[in-house]
Amino acid sequence: MSAIQVNEPKPRMIVPHSVRGGAISLVGLVIGAGIWEIVGRHTQAASFAPFSQTVSALWLMTRSGELPTALESSLELFGAGLGFAMLFGFFGGLFLARIRLLRIGLEPYILMLYATPMFALIPFILSLFGFEFRAKVIVVTLFGVWPILINTLEGARSVSNDLLEVAKSYRSTEPKLWRHVIIPYTLPYTMTGVRQAIARSLIGMLASEYLLAATGLGNLILTYTNRFDTARVLAAVLVITLLATILMAIGRAIENYFARWKAGV
């Protein structure tokens, strides 16, 4: 039925498609918030808070400066960890692509670390580096570095030979070859890895805040859970959700930006 309509779209509605789609999505949001509100009002205050109370808790926590401080501390951790992950992932990937012996030797171990739930290594990191900022940055980096490294490696190895031959026939020097051919070719792959790393680093950020020194948003969640202050816990979870959504959108935008020159071979 619907397939026939694809071929001959009937002008059923004057409203443009995007507007109608947006309206339905909006209805979905309103229904969700409504369910949250109703469920919240009919459960005990110690276990669930309605939407309205969560929003007012969010406002109170923002005004008291508690939330901005926590957010700043979490973002600092996230940024430092992701920064190191990008640095090590990108240069490590290029390095491994270049040195065949190392690549073949290390590949299975890298894939193994990629598949390990990094959370399990936190106690080990705790005993080596303590539980302060440095250790937490290492945890976040360990969560995020692998997809960047693996994608960069894959990208740098798949540079088409035509490009390399052209560059060489114009007598391109080694540094120029890297700067003008290999790195631009690899960047879109790296950015796919960065998008994946953003999600993983967020998990790492929370995990390290739970298990190492409690700071930031993870600390807010733990503290208010212990006080049965559900409205504030949900407010903190809401902030994390918003943060994750925004960061993912940024990640996707960066990926799409770099994908423009990804060769469609």
Place this chain on the structure above:
Amino acid sequence: MASVPHEVAIPRTYGVSARTQRTFLRIATGVILLVLWEVLVRWLAPPFVARPVTVARALPHVLANHLPPGTPTFWGAAEATVVASAEGLAIGIVGGVLVGLTMGRLRTADRLLRFYISTFFAMPIIALVPVMTLWFGYSSTVRLYIVALGAFLPICLNVYDGTRSLPASFVEVAQSYRARWWNVWFGIALPASLPYLLAGFKLAVGRVLVGAVVAEYIVNLKGLGSYIVFDSRTFHQPEMMVAVLFLALLGVSVNAAADLATRRFLPWYRRSE
């Protein structure tokens, strides 16, 4: 000459096959890594930190459950984690396939749900563990919810993508043969999105293991998460490392099994990247 990494280097084989050479190289690298770990920890870290030698020494009695009384046993913990993860995966697969198919085939369902699915997918699910202890108490229900959510979201999104990328001509042909909607959903859309389902499954396994371990730690449930934390707090790091290695092995082997299944059962699928 050897400037470019992509050049096909002519391997000097010395009469050994390339495969043997590669295996040898990998084992040698592994040995070097172990030696590095041993030397660095011995040199720089306090004595209780796990080293390969102490881990190897701990391995037999951990695997044989010969542990001091009062400590959690390794196999009991491993069983609890694996069973809970498998349950969560099963729930996640069934739910994810149903919701993903619905969203892929029905525009309205897509518009109503996509925001929620993609938002929950983006957020770290472990943010919900503490709140869930308020909802469900300090019970294994929390772990089940976390694990099921962790499996559901990537599988649902992947099945949705798979259903959306179904060529319209397939559906048209089916409909011209008077296929009913369930024929299209379960006879065409579902098989066509199987490779996506497997890709989602691989993502899901990673999330499920992390979710299970974090939930076990925070809720203090019997499982590898609490086993690891208990051992690390009582300075039994070598025993802890056995569990870490087990988790790594589990992740790797499930991933390898998924890859194998893709090649074996879905040979028609070529990733166009």
